[in-house]
Amino acid sequence: MLPRPHNSRRSFLRHSTFAVAAGLVSTLPPALRRGSNRGSRLGGRSATRRGVDPSALRSEGPKDERFWFEVQQAFDIDRSIIHLNNGGVNPSPDTVVRSLRAHYSESNRYPFYAHRGNVASQVEAVRKQLADEFGCDADEIALTRNTSEGMEIVELGVALEPGDEVLTTTHDYPRILAALRQRADREGIVVKEVDVPVPLDDAEAFVRRMEAAMTRRTRLVVMCHLVDLTGQILPVRGVVDAAHRKGIPVLVDGAQTFGQFPFTQRDLGCDFFATSLHKWMMGPQGTGFLYIRRDLIPHVWPLIAPETEDVADIRKFEDVGTQSMAPLLAISDALAFSRSIGIDAKRDRLLQLRGMWHGEIGDHDRVRLQTNLATACSLVTVDVDGIAPIELRNYLWDVHRIRVRPIDDRGVRGIRVSPGIYTSVNDLERFVGVMRQVLRDGLPS
Ligand SMILES: Cc1ncc(COP(=O)(O)O)c(C=O)c1O
Structure with a gap:
């Protein structure tokens, strides 16, 4: 039997008994909540931390077409096509493409630059910027290639025993479900899927059905924030609250939501969150991040065994061998573009x-x-x-x-x-x- 990531599953479960965050209980999707405290030019989360009234951070409302014309000019997309599949991949603005090229050229002029250690301070700056954007600590963010990688790190990396249950939905993304089914085939875990009605008209009824499907054997809830098939935003907060009442951690697939509309980790209350930055954040293709609540980091095995023995360091998930640093470093340019809007x-x-x-x-x-x-x-x-x-x-x-x-x-x-x-x-x-x-x-x- 494989050793446990840190200590026993019992410990994983003990650590996964969470308090319900006060005052945030709501089944309303954050998309509909006005006055979010993130992403405004006034400083987002840090402004809230300093005690600024969040209502001061409200949207300035739709801007005029001249403003959006300028935004359109920032993209090099072929205007003979009409790309209405941005749920697949958004293009990056030119600033991101230029930065990507510059970093890539630099790593060819100075090949040692390709090693992560030589750009460590820049990588840490990116981690901090993402953490500010998502509303968590930098030490809770791992830089990944995409949502699939982030989700599978958690799905395959938490200790489960035969008969343990993972609860998910029929509308989670096929690759995300495939990881759970692989564990079912290899290790005998049980995957339970709750049906998502089309269209989803009663979010509270859906939360109740998710809650009713949680049993004493449920060890993890895996759910998407927004369904790729329909664009439906699921009531994550309601499910998280129900799961936490039973001591069950929740992994959220945020592939389609980060950068599309305002929310923070605190709005969702989730324990794990994975996203891709090449979708709505308009970042370099092949970039994403995984959030893991600090005390759960030691309890998740990395997909690729790292050299470090520090199981509590989120960077253990990034020790994947040589990779181009250029996309990673150009994430800052995407965040800057998004924040300026x-x-x-x-x-x-x-x-x-x-x-x-x-x-x-x-x-x-x-x-x-x-x-x-x-x-x-x-x-x-x-x-x-x-x-x-x-x-x-x-x-x-x-x-x-x-x-x-x-x-x-x-x-x-x-x-x-x-x-x-x-x-x-x-x-x-x-x-x-x-x-x-x-x-x-x-x-x-
Ligand atoms: C809900 C959802 N999850 C996961 C993914 C996978 O994203 P990626 O290919 O960037 O890992 C997608 C892609 O469209 C998605 O829509």
Whole structure:
């Protein structure tokens, strides 16, 4: 039998009896909460720490089109295409691409620069900036390649015994579920999945069903913050509170949420959180982070055995051998870009862009909405009656160079549309024009 990461599972469980954070109990998704204390130019979390009234940090409201025109100019995206699959990957602004190139060139001019130890102070600065953004301590942030890596570090790295249960949902991401199923096959753990209704109209009922599925054998809850199929934001806080009442830690998949709308670790209350920075933070491709609550770090095995013997050091998850430091270092430029716009303004613009296309075609009697818009942001999935999603995607791309994601999976059917903050009004007018013609005439044979 493998040794335990630090001490026994009993210890892991003892440490996983958490107090419910006072005053934050809510099943409302943070997307809908105004006046978030993060991401404002006034200083976000640190301002709150200094005791500034959070209401002073409210959004400045949607900006005018001249402002967004300037934002659009910051991206080198090919304007002959219309990229409406930003839930896949957002492009990075030019400042990030330039920084990436510069760091990469530097590591070729001075090859020793490729070693992490030689850029340690810069890496620590990135860690601190991410921690400020997420609202935790720098020592709780591990830099990863993406959400998949962060999620699997925890899913595969916590000690579980045959018969132990992990609770998740039918709408968690396939690779994230695959890691749990692998443990079920190899070690005999039990994976329980709670169904997510489409659309999710009653968040409190969903929380109650999650809570009812937690048993004395449940050792971990794994859930996504926003469902990739539908764009639905799940009531993480309600599930976390229910899990903590039973002493169960919660791992949250934040692939689609960090950088899309305002929230902090304290809003979610989760014990583990993994995200990708190449989505809504518009960072370099192949970057992400994993948050682990400080006292749980010793209880998680790294995926790659590190040289360090300090099991309490979050950096043990980063000892993965030689890798390019350039993407890692260019994360700072992405954070700077995002902060200069402000997370509230980003969220407001994404909602505005969503309204520009959905408001035009959403009421058509052939369009079936798969998402509860009240608890969603940019990503929305719509099914067009009588047209297979893959055929519609192919037509939009092959004929009009419009990119959406087709979905026919886990009970959801339709095209997922997700504009980014650099998407123009003209892009959406073109998309709406094509969709109106499809709704009227169907696809050409
Ligand atoms: C909810 C969710 N989880 C995880 C992932 C995987 O992200 P990555 O490929 O960046 O690891 C995605 C990707 O779209 C996602 O939508």
